[in-house]
Amino acid sequence: MISWGHGGWAKRSKTIAWLVGIFVPLSAGWFLNSAYKTEEEKAYRQKFWSNYRVYSVPVPEGMHFAGEKVPLWDFEFRERVERELLQNAYGQATMLLYIKRAARWFPMIENVLKQNGIPEDFKYLAVAESGLANAISSADAVGYWQFLAGTARQHGLQVNEEVDQRYDPWLSTQAACRYLRRAHDQFGNWSMVAASYNMGTAGLRQQADYQGKDRYPELHLNNETSRYLPRILAIKTIMEHPERYGFHLTASQVYLPFETEQWTLNEPVTNWANYAREHGMSYRELKIFNPWIRKTSLRNPDRNTYTLRKPTQSFSDKASRWSLVPVAEWGLGLP
DSSP: OOOOHHHHHHHHHHHHHHHHHHHHHHHHHHHHHHHHHHHHHHHHHHHHHHHOOOOOOOOOSOOEETTEEOOTTSHHHHHHHHHHHHHHHSOHHHHHHHHHHHHHHHHHHHHHHHHTTOOGGGHHHHHHHHSSSOOBOTTOOBTTTTBOHHHHHHTTOOBSSSBBGGGOHHHHHHHHHHHHHHHHHHHSSHHHHHHHHHHOHHHHHHHHHHHTOOSGGGOOOOHHHHHHHHHHHHHHHHHHSGGGGTOOOOGGGSOOOOOEEEEEEOSOBSOHHHHHHHTTSOHHHHHHHOTTBOSSOBOOTTOOOEEEEEEOHHHHHHHHHHHTOOGGGGSSOOO
16 A cells, blocks of 8 residues: 655645646637537538539430430440549539630531541540540540551651641541541441540451440440440530530630631751741740641651641731630629
8 A cells, every 4th residue: 555645645736736727728628619619510511411412414315426326225324324424524624624625626627527428426536535635645645636656647647756747636637537437437337436446446346246246335345445435425415515514604715716827838947936937926826836846847858748827817816805805794793
């Protein structure tokens, strides 16, 4: 048994008093602060649960791709479509950029598709591939139509260290049409053509022969290709009816279609910046309108002919006025 004695009890009393002096105020403060936070948190949670809503995106009753009816009666295919609708409808920033860029590029793409006998719905394939931007994939596919270097060369594009026409929206769209037309000659329906763009004609042909099916919805394919056409369908559905899916833009918020003057070049260029100045534009404008230029000079030993573009004065004037529309006129209710 421990005996504290008079001195021991005194020390113990001081220690207890010191601890009480420290912890009682802390505990009281903690309790009051917790109570305050609890009431505040209760009010916030009540407001959150009362007002927060997330809705499942309805799948349309009927969907078509390039004139071909989509089998939404097939539960598995329908669920694939629904997945892509959800991801694209709730990827708001990305979808807004798609819609803005489409205003610039769809008129040109639609025209080239029509000239080549390709259904207009294939413009949404370009959106699914690149978001209508000069993207570079992890597999080194490049441009609006995401061509690999070998495939690009097979379809008429030049790809080297100085010139890469995969970056040219006009030329790469023409090359994509050549691919799509050849694929249709092989498969005979446009859904298979779209799938072949993702996994290649040889790979798709092999799977079709192995499974004994010649329609895309009937095939068991890799995950990426299985999602590919549903993704295109989802993008098409949302971009055709943006306000149904919560996307609201005014006319001044989308991107103006490019209007360009064109000329040809079949000689070397020792300095592209000097060349740009000689043709009445900045080096920056030269690169914006001719993204296929990859170096600061062009040797061009074979005297190949290249088409160059610069903005028309009309486009420059429109673009200046467009960017200066007062915020109050955007219709957004901002000050």
